[in-house]
Amino acid sequence: xxxxxxxxxxxxxxxxxxxxxxxxxxxxxxxxxxxxxxxxxxxxxxxxxxxxxxxxxxxxxxxxxxxxxxxxxxxxxxxxxxxxxxxxxxxxxxxxxxxxxxxxxxxxxxxxxxxxxxxxxxxxxxxxxxxxxxxxxxxxxxxxxxxxxxxxxxxxxxxxxxxxxxxxxxxxxxxxxxxxxxxxxxxxxxxxxxxxxxxxxxxxxxxxxxxxxxxxxxxxxxxxxxxxxxxxxxxxxxxxxxxxxxxxxxxxxxxxxxxxxxxxxxxxxxxxxxxxxxxxxxxxxxxxxxxxxxxxxxxxxxxxxxxxxxxxxxxxxxxxxxxxxxxxxxxxxxxxxxxxxxxxxxxxxxxxxxxxxxxxxxxxxxxxxxxxxxxxxxxxxxxxxxxxxxxxxxxxxxxxxxxxxxxxxxxxxxxxxxxxxxxxxxxxxxxxxxxxxxxxxx
Amino acid sequence: xxxxxxxxxxxxxxxxxxxxxxxxxxxxxxxxxxxxxxxxxxxxxxxxxxxxxxxxxxxxxxxxxxxxxxxxxxxxxxxxxxxxxxxxxxxxxxxxxxxxxxxxxxxxxxxxxxxxxxxxxxxxxxxxxxxxxxxxxxxxxxxxxxxxxxxxxxxxxxxxxxxxxxxxxxxxxxxxxxxxxxxxxxxxxxxxxxxxxxxxxxxxxxxxxxxxxxxxxxxxxxxxxxxxxxxxxxxxxxxxxxx
Numbered sequence: 001x002x003x004x005x006x007x008x009x010x011x012x013x014x015x016x017x018x019x020x021x022x023x024x025x026x027x028x029x030x031x032x033x034x035x036x037x038x039x040x041x042x043x044x045x046x047x048x049x050x051x052x053x054x055x056x057x058x059x060x061x062x063x064x065x066x067x068x069x070x071x072x073x074x075x076x077x078x079x080x081x082x083x084x085x086x087x088x089x090x091x092x093x094x095x096x097x098x099x100x101x102x103x104x105x106x107x108x109x110x111x112x113x114x115x116x117x118x119x120x121x122x123x124x125x126x127x128x129x130x131x132x133x134x135x136x137x138x139x140x141x142x143x144x145x146x147x148x149x150x151x152x153x154x155x156x157x158x159x160x161x162x163x164x165x166x167x168x169x170x171x172x173x174x175x176x177x178x179x180x181x182x183x184x185x186x187x188x189x190x191x192x193x194x195x196x197x198x199x200x201x202x203x204x205x206x207x208x209x210x211x212x213x214x215x216x217x218x219x220x221x222x223x224x225x226x227x228x229x230x231x232x233x234x235x236x237x238x239x240x241x242x243x244x245x246x247x248x249x250x251x252x253x254x255x256x257x258x259x260x261x262x263x264x265x266x267x268x269x270x271x272x273x274x275x276x277x278x279x280x281x282x283x284x285x286x287x288x289x290x291x292x293x294x295x296x297x298x299x300x301x302x303x304x305x306x307x308x309x310x311x312x313x314x315x316x317x318x319x320x321x322x323x324x325x326x327x328x329x330x331x332x333x334x335x336x337x338x339x340x341x342x343x344x345x346x347x348x349x350x351x352x353x354x355x356x357x358x359x360x361x362x363x364x365x366x367x368x369x370x371x372x373x374x375x376x377x378x379x380x381x382x383x384x385x386x387x388x389x390x391x392x393x394x395x396x397x398x399x400x401x402x403x404x405x406x407x408x409x410x411x412x413x414x415x416x417x418x419x420x421x422x423x424x425x426x427x428x429x430x431x432x433x434x435x436x437x438x439x440x441x442x
Numbered sequence: 443x444x445x446x447x448x449x450x451x452x453x454x455x456x457x458x459x460x461x462x463x464x465x466x467x468x469x470x471x472x473x474x475x476x477x478x479x480x481x482x483x484x485x486x487x488x489x490x491x492x493x494x495x496x497x498x499x500x501x502x503x504x505x506x507x508x509x510x511x512x513x514x515x516x517x518x519x520x521x522x523x524x525x526x527x528x529x530x531x532x533x534x535x536x537x538x539x540x541x542x543x544x545x546x547x548x549x550x551x552x553x554x555x556x557x558x559x560x561x562x563x564x565x566x567x568x569x570x571x572x573x574x575x576x577x578x579x580x581x582x583x584x585x586x587x588x589x590x591x592x593x594x595x596x597x598x599x600x601x602x603x604x605x606x607x608x609x610x611x612x613x614x615x616x617x618x619x620x621x622x623x624x625x626x627x628x629x630x631x632x633x634x635x636x637x638x639x640x641x642x643x644x645x646x647x648x649x650x651x652x653x654x655x656x657x658x659x660x661x662x663x664x665x666x667x668x669x670x671x672x673x674x675x676x677x678x679x680x681x682x683x684x685x
Binding site: 417 | 517533534535548
């Protein structure tokens with residue numbers, strides 16, 4: 001079963017091993033057919049280097065992530081040092097240790113959540129223990145045929161979180177994939193499904209600023225959010241895959257009446273990322289906010305952005321995208337804003353700002369705006385700028401080094417993003433930028 | 443002791459400062475006057491070490507140390523502070539965070555964030571800026587006068603030993619002009635050896651700051667170095683040379 005390449009027998013074996021109900025096995029097999037039939041996307045980043053036949057499509061957690069800390073690439077070790085992450089935690093975060101001491105805290109939280117009726121399980125257990133609820137929503141937001149990589153994930157998904165927040169329940173602390181019992185949540189083909197019942201609130205945090213090292217070169221996740229009337233889901237991602245990884249992710253949420261969905265999406269790692277968190281504003285007075293950043297360095301192409309579809313009246317959306325390209329890296333903003341004719345009196349704003357740190361780097365913007373409703377209020381702003389030398393000199397004249405000054409200015413540039421993060425993440429992002437900037441100075 | 447010895451400076455290959463010599467003794471305050479374009483600001487930037495200004499001849503030294511090859515950062519950490527005529531905006535960086543980082547760069551990491559915050563609040567209060575400024579982005583949306591007050595607040599916070607204030611008075615109202623001296627006194631409270639070079643095209647600044655000596659530049663040359671003069675004659679000279 002643990003062999004390279006993708007075949008029906010592998011998909012069958014994944015499903016057998018997980019002892020899944022027949023409908024899921026069928027879903028996986030039909031998704032595989034869709035994957036095989038669909039052509040590779042002809043837009044976006046260059047995916048010609050993706051070695052489909054050379055990948056493992058199912059790994060038991062950790063058994064194949066067997067690298068010891070000593071075998072980590074030196075670049076990754078240095079970043080951990082710069083972030084000041086304790087040794088025990090590092091191994092866990094880097095995917096080479098089983099888990100770290102937060103287990104105790106996690107168990108306490110788990111009890112609190114359980115008492116409130118919150119379900120927070122890995123997807124396999126979600127399917128086993130809550131099959132009816134699971135089946136009702138699974139793949140309803142992102143069908144297998146949505147795109148080639150959603151089809152691939154649908155065929156071979158493993159790991160990820162299943163979250164259900166009951167009516168009126170507000171979870172104060174962010175649910176963190178970080179706290180999970182094992183690292184399945186950071187698996188190759190993770191799949192997450194979050195359902196917020198009416199009037200509930202949940203903040204889910206995925207990933208961390210520490211680099212996540214994977215030998216395997218494809219991460220293709222699917223995340224589906226269902227925000228029922230009056231609920232609020234905030235989903236924060238910090239992605240820092242090692243730079244051998246293709247990160248091709250489909251994230252989409254449906255917001256019903258008066259519901260709100262927020263994607264806070266930070267991209268630092270991977271060789272190639274294609275990810276456009278999406279909100280479908282299905283119910284009247286529903287709201288979307290998407291704040292994303294991409295920091296592309298040498299050899300990286302981060303093609304990220306946001307999609308919002310307004311289907312109902314009085315819907316509001318706000319997209320803020322910031323990108324930084326350095327050392328020959330490339331970042332692209334690709335966005336879709338669609339206002340259908342039913343979305344009367346809707347409001348939409350898109351703002352994308354790109355910062356280029358040197359002449360070798362590149363940035364592109366591909367905005368698509370489609371407005372079919374005359375009463376909609378739509379605005380789009382984009383800017384591209386270089387790092388202002390005079391700003392740098394001003395800061396250096398107050399005693400900071402060139403690297404410190406750059407990091408400070410860049411952290412200011414992405415502040416709109418950072419200030420949305422839980423405190424400990426924000427601090428780590430600042431350190432991560434400072435670490436990157438040290439490397440940028442010749 | 444600040445010694446400017448036969449200094450010539452070019453900007454984009456264009457000679458701006460031509461063979462000037464000037465000494466400022468420890469603990470004294472000098473005024474450098476001159477019309478726009480006379481080379482005053484160029485001298486300020488050159489003292490601070492701005493890379494755009496090229497020293498083509500001569501030497502700058504501070505307390506016996508030659509500055510010519512030191513970077514902006516090195517000079518700042520050696521205790522040199524220049525108040526900018528046009529302070530720059532840094533969007534997304536709060537005054538508090540900025541101050542915290544500058545303070546730690548200058549004095550090391552031994553003081554607690556709470557202590558540094560108190561120092562910042564005291565500095566803001568001293569220059570008449572509300573404490574709410576601590577949460578605002580550096581210079582973003584500040585009025586001209588607020589920017590100058592914030593330059594003074596940074597000076598107070600960083601306690602430099604050589605202060606160069608470039609047109610600090612422009613944009614400040616009468617109350618603000620009084621604050622320049624208040625801020626200088628606050629720095630001097632830590633050391634009587636603080637050396638100050640005030641650059642202005644307006645002689646009225648001498649009404650607000652006690653001076654030991656004044657100088658006048660014209661077309662890149664230092665044309666006059668006087669003891670402090672009564673305001674009337676100073677203004678007259680400034681006008682003559684600034685015409």
